[in-house]
Amino acid sequence: MALSLEQLEAFMAAVETGSFSAAARKLGKAQSSVSGLISNLESDTGLPLFDRSTREPRLTRQGQALLEDIKSVLKSHNHLRYRVSNLADKVELEIGLAYDNQLINDQQIKQLLNDFEQQFPSTSLRLLHAAQHGAYRLLDEHKVDLAIGLRHPDSAARFGVTSIGQVQFAKVASADHPLVELKELSDQDLQQHRQLKFVDTQAHSESIRPGGSNAWYCNAPETLLSMLRMGLGWADLPLPWVEKELQSGQVVHLHSHHQATSFPQSLDIMWRREGEAGKCQQWLRNRLELQLTQSYQPQPC
Known part of the structure; x- marks a missing residue:
């Protein structure tokens, strides 16, 4: 038994629109073509999937039983096509970001996540909390692709670095x-x-x-x-x-004989230099720099 994606798409279009004619308009096909695809699907499965005794076709008990499976197959196929397209466009399948959640607040992360989901819905995102220099370590250990943290003495020599502000x-x-x-x-x-x-x-x-x-x-x-x-x-x-x-x-x-606040430390976005950054990483770097620089401006000592 060989079931084609075209048959499954015609089936779902008929279910979603309520008629073969509306399904044909949705798919940009002739009504006879959609009717033929659904008839062939019924022939290949050996099951009556639509009751045609009424003015508009209705799913039979067998059609209802297969509905969720067909939805799942089409969803997986669309996901595969999206992944292939992303790979061709150099969009990463997954990306990791380490940050100090005591310096980057929840509202800033929520804004980032909402925009990220819209831009890269099929990219897996891994977020890790890492206080002070912990983000540098996670980047060095290849556990994340981007890190936001206080400047480490070796960061400029080992990684790409952009300062987004200063922390007192x-x-x-x-x-x-x-x-x-x-x-x-x-x-x-x-x-x-x-x-x-x-x-x-x-x-x-x-x-x-x-x-x-x-x-x-x-x-x-x-x-x-x-x-x-x-x-x-x-x-x-x-x-x-x-x-x-x-x-x-x-x-x-506490006011010491020096000053109430110590000399500020740089808050940096860091990434590994080896290899070409994909579109996802480039977007994250630009978005984080734009968003966080507004919150961390150099303050007078």
């Missing part, structure tokens, strides 16, 4: 921390109290070792913020990480 760091503590009572902090004051530090446990170049001030390390930004709110120590963190806490007053700036 600040020394902060809970509102009831003893350091808050001091109007001007020295390095010695800070060393006498526990520092809370973010650490990427997967990075081979970093090691976890206790600091002279009984530093505590954490690889989960949300947990680190909870420790900060509890007054368990002070921290030097990206301002976007603690924006909500600062606005609520749970966390406040």
Whole structure:
């Protein structure tokens, strides 16, 4: 039994439009051609698929039984044609993006996802959270194709890089921390109290070792913020990480004898240089640069 796609398309068009004549108009064929295709399908399957005793043909019990299978075959065929077309146009079958979700907010990602789905409906998208330099590591390990993160010392030498803005760091503590009572902090004051530090446990170049001030390390930004709110120590963190806490007053700036905010660090889009970037990656790079540059402009120190 050989069933043609043309037969299945005629069947679905008749189901969707409600008549053979309307199906013919939809497919751009003569009505006799559509009727012939459906008759041949019934002959090949050995099953009556339409009841023609009424003014408009209706699906029989057998036709209803095959409907979902025929839909599935046509959907798979259309998907295959789309994939072949994408490969010819250099559209990737899948792409991965790593980003720091403490620096890139949910609304920005939602906008990106909506537009991406419209542009590349058959491309698989893999999103990975990676705080601070974690995005650089995932890119280096070929686990993603694009990364958004704080500039790594080796990034410019190893990858293509576009800066989309700057991220300020600040020394902060809970509102009831003893350091808050001091109007001007020295390095010695800070060393006498526990520092809370973010650490990427997967990075081979970093090691976890206790600091002279009984530093505590954490690889989960949300947990680190909870420790900060509890007054368990002070921290030097990206301002976007603690924006909500600062606005609520749970966390406040510590003013050292240097400055309240540290020298800004660059926030970069990174990609591997080897091979030609496909249309999907090119679109993502352009879209991210356009969207995120508006949020991260260099701020005066």
